[in-house]
Amino acid sequence: MSLPDPHSRKNAVALAAVCLAALMFGLEISSVPVVLPILEKTLHGSFRDMQWIMNAYTIACTTVLMAAGTLADRYGRKRMLVISLIVFGLTSILCGLARSVPVLVAGRFLQGLGGGAMLICLIAILSHQFRAGRERATAFATWGIVFGFGLGFGPILGAAIVAVSSWQWVFLVHGVLAVLAIVMTSSGVEESRDPDARKLDIGGILTLSLAVFSSTYFITQGPDIGFGSAAALGALALALVSFVAFLVVERLHPHPMFDFTVFRIRPFSGAIFGAMGMNFSFWPFMIYLPIYFQSALGYDVVTAGCSLLAYTLPTLVFPPLAERFALRYEPRAVIALGMFAIGLGFLGMRYAISVAHPSWSTILPGALLAGMGLGFTNTPVTNTTTGAVPSTRAGMASGIDMSARLITLAINIALMGFILVNGIRSYLRGALPGALDEASLRAAAEKIASGDLVSVRSTVPAWSTLDASGAVAHAALVHGFGTVMLYGGIGVWVLAAASFLTFGGRASTSTEWGRSDLRDAMKR
Incomplete structure (x- = not known):
């Protein structure tokens, strides 16, 4: 009688952890839009508030994406994934408990930081832990299917959650899933690092993030404050200056992120x-x-x-x-x-x-x-x-x-x-x-x-x-x-x-x- 291969069993747990994290990320993108009309009425928000509820998450993902990859290479991909899962789980709970739009927008930004870091770690972990041709192909295919499932079925799952419970559980459910993902990550994922990891490109990260945020602020808030107002023109100028600064920083940096x-x-x-x-x-x-x-x-x-x-x-x-x-x-x-x-x-x-x-x-x-x-x-x-x-x-x-x-x-x-x-x-x-x-x-x-x-x-x-x-x-x-x-x-x-x-x-x-x-x- 042959015993189960411990390595294969460990890889199966690691793949399950990575797929669960991918499912969470996909669901968070596609399930929230369905509940925005409910949030607008329940939290007494405006149309622009609903835009910021979505964009806070997106901008945060952009901000943390390249930095998280560098930090994961240097300090360990497994460690970075666990940290990002903790952040994602806690901030999802914060979003679910929010009783005002500003709190929800802040929670969504923090949730996006965790989600972006989580996403960038998943690919690195799959690449390291699944190296054999057939096993690697199966792992990436499974990950892609589950990620796609989260994006594709997110709207109906979000609607179903609202139908049987409340909009809060569209966010709170990720707190529960994050705990399960952390347990599986701890037991199944192997730690890996890049011995030649480069230094963090802080200048590039800050200037690009500021350019994206300022551009979004100008477009979203411009109609309310007036596109010709000092605040709107200042945001536009800041966006242009930040983008030019980003180009200069990236050309001068010895190891640019771009x-x-x-x-x-x-x-x-x-x-x-x-x-x-x-x-x-x-x-x-x-x-x-x-x-x-x-x-x-x-x-x-x-x-x-x-x-x-x-x-x-x-x-x-x-x-x-x-x-x-x-x-x-x-x-x-x-x-x-x-x-x-x-x-x-x-x-x-x-x-x-x-x-x-x-x-x-x-x-x-x-x-x-x-x-x-x-x-x-x-x-x-x-x-x-x-x-x-x-x-x-x-x-x-x-x-x-x-x-x-x-x-x-x-x-x-x-x-x-x-x-x-x-x-x-x-x-x-x-x-x-x-x-x-x-x-x-x-x-x-x-x-x-x-x-x-x-x-x-x-x-x-x-x-x-x-x-x-x-x-x-x-x-x-x-x-x-x-x-x-x-x-x-x-x-x-x-x-x-x-x-x-x-x-x-x-x-x-x-x-x-x-x-x-x-x-x-x-x-x-």
Whole structure:
């Protein structure tokens, strides 16, 4: 009778720990948008408050991403993962116990620090602990499936939690899961370090984070404080100065977290446009789509969560097919095609909401097409960014890829909110000419954008007379969403063209990368 292999059993526990952490990260991104309309009413927050609840997490992930990788290499990946799990669990509890928007935003920022550090440790642990070809392939495939499950099923799981309990448990559940993940990490994950770990690029981290935060602040708060105000112009100036300082710091630093020489590799730069394209429209729009389902179509939170599955599930199904296409037709074509499909899906959804009787079924084709496009883009982008550079710089390339995604996501959460509010305000100005001053128009537009079509009457005293039936508010919300969908569709098409042109022709790809390297990268 043969005894179980202790090493295999330990690796199984380690894989379970890594997958559970990935599931938590994925759920935290995709489950929270479903409960934003509930948070807006329960915590008496504004539309901009809801944007900050999402963006605080995203900006924090961007801030900690590269620093966590360096610290994990130096002090131990297992140790860093345990610390990040503790931070993520405790701050998730803080978010669940929050009774005001400022506390929740602060909790989300701290939670994002833990989540970003946790994410960067997972890949390093998998790479170290699973080295044999077949075992390694299985481990990464399992991790990818579980991570995708969290992203894909997050909306319905979040809605289900709210249905059987309360919105607080959308956050509190991670406190319980974090304890389980810590126990499994402690018993299964092997400690590993990089003996040649470089020093922390503090200057680069601070300047980049400040640039992203200031840009987001300018876009999000500009309409309220005035884009021409001293505060708004100061934020814009700070963003520009910080970004220039980041470029200078990275060029002068002996071991920069962003080595800009990799952008000379055309496949790498083309893939980065793909990373930006995915997060230009698809993921930031998921923050706002539940508002449309619940307020424009009148769905409850569970039905809205189920409806979002059409948007997210294709992202799980199509990556394997995308890998086969990338091997046959080259990544530049598949990445551009995927982004083109995302844009076409957005324009399809825009048409669907303008029909006489819109419903989930009319939006379904566009939502499915956008999800398919993301599924086609994601894996080739990741494989290309890491495979286009020498293996010694794969970690740095992965960090640039992830940073490009998170920065684009943070900025476009703010931009889509700005476009939604102004699309609604433009409609109201035309539908109710001269009836409201600019301050009242903006207040009404923000209430409608948040999906609160009822309390707009208390916000704008004259509204009950102007729109007794609520038809104008409903039509304005639909018009605003149409504007956002148009922006998302055209924007991702522009990035698709930029990606395709940056890759260059077949000769360029073959010369700078090599066809055999491409196949090796796609198999990793």
